[in-house]
Amino acid sequence: AQRVTQPEKLLSVFKGAPVELKCNYSYSGSPELFWYVQYSRQRLQLLLRHISRESIKGFTADLNKGETSFHLKKPFAQEEDSAMYYCALLNQAGTALIFGKGTTLSVSS
Amino acid sequence: DTAVSQTPKYLVTQMGNDKSIKCEQNLGHDTMYWYKQDSKKFLKIMFSYNNKELIINETVPNRFSPKSPDKAHLNLHINSLELGDSAVYFCASSQDRNEQYFGPGTRLTVT
Numbered sequence: 001a002q003r004v005t006q007p008e009k010l011l012s013v014f015k016g017a018p019v020e021l022k023c024n025y026s027y028s029g030s031p032e033l034f035w036y037v038q039y040s041r042q043r044l045q046l047l048l049r050h051i052s053r054e055s056i057k058g059f060t061a062d063l064n065k066g067e068t069s070f071h072l073k074k075p076f077a078q079e080e081d082s083a084m085y086y087c088a089l090l091n092q093a094g095t096a097l098i099f100g101k102g103t104t105l106s107v108s109s
Numbered sequence: 110d111t112a113v114s115q116t117p118k119y120l121v122t123q124m125g126n127d128k129s130i131k132c133e134q135n136l137g138h139d140t141m142y143w144y145k146q147d148s149k150k151f152l153k154i155m156f157s158y159n160n161k162e163l164i165i166n167e168t169v170p171n172r173f174s175p176k177s178p179d180k181a182h183l184n185l186h187i188n189s190l191e192l193g194d195s196a197v198y199f200c201a202s203s204q205d206r207n208e209q210y211f212g213p214g215t216r217l218t219v220t
Contacts, residue, residue, distance in 0.1 A: 032206065043113075044152075044199065044211040084150060094206040095165050096142065096154040 002027050004089050006100035013077050015109045021072040023061075023087030023100060032090040033070040034097065035061055039083045047085070048072070057081070077107045112136050113212040115200050121218045122190060130185045130215045132200030139204060140164075141183035143175060146197040146214070155198075158183050187217075195219045 003026040013019055025031055035047040047056050050063045050070060061072045070087060084104050088097040113134045122128055134141060143155040154167050156175040163175065172188045187194060200212040 034208075036211075043213045044201075046208045046210075049208065086152065090206060093165070095140070095157050095159070096167075097144075097209060098154075099152040102150050102152070 002089060002091055002098055004087050004098055004100035006085075006087055006103050008103045009101070010104045010106065012106045012108070015079055015107055016076050019072075019074045019077045019081070019105065019107075021085050021087075021103050021105065023070045023072065025068050025070060025087075025089050027068075027089060027092075029092070031063070031070075032094075033061075033063060034088045034090070035059070035070075035072050036086045036088055036099075037083050038086065038102075044086065077105075079107050079109060081105060082107045112210050113200055113202055115198075115212040115215050117215060118213065119216050119218075121220065123220055124190055124192060126190050127186070127188045128190060128217070129187070130198055130200075130217070132183050132185070132212055134181055134200075134202040134210070136202055136210060137204070138202040138210075139180065140202060141177070142201040142203075142209065143183065143185050144199045144201060144211075146199060148196070152199070155185075156183075190219045192219050 005024045033050045036044045037047045038044045059074045084102050086102045087100040116131045140159045142157040155169045158177045174186045177183045197214045199214045201209040203209040
């Protein structure tokens with residue numbers, strides 16, 4: 001079965017604190033994983049994809065095949081990081097994204 | 110320039126009505142999608158179209174029908190609207206297995 005699990009519905013941190021948004025997946029073979037971000041009432045935007053290994057807005061994510069995880073991390077959270085974060089998996093056929101239920105990140109000062 | 114656009118942004122209508130949501134992309138992508146985001150913010154694929162052919166349909170009621178007049182457009186028609194259809198509908202496009210670009214969403218409210 002192809003599935004994405006984001007165990008935290010809400011994550012609240014203070015500005016400057018480290019952030020880790022958890023994502024686990026279920027997939028046969030080599031997964032293609034993404035993190036999308038949705039700011040309040042805006043469209044989804046790609047934040048990261050695992051094959052690019054880029055750091056966007058200070059966020060990084062490493063694919064751990066042994067733990068079937070793709071956690072999103074940032075060493076120092078900013079208030080503007082407050083948003084909904086979705087972990088997504090490209091399905092086997094490559095025809096659609098399977099999304100986790102999303103984690104709301106709230107950063108306060 | 111907007112890459113993926115949707116109209117209308119908001120749609121309020123009564124149960125039983127038929128409505129359409131339009132989507133256009135100017136990226137030259139060959140695949141377009143419709144996703145539904147429910148009240149709990151859960152996103153799920155509804156349809157995808159590749160070169161004007163429907164390639165998946167995820168247990169969506171047949172009241173929903175995608176129509177693609179050309180590669181740059183994928184419209185969503187909904188017949189006999191029900192209260193449970195209230196959601197935000199996102200259109201997206203991609204080239205092959207690459208990044209999907211999303212539209213701004215259409216917030217549908219059925220009363």
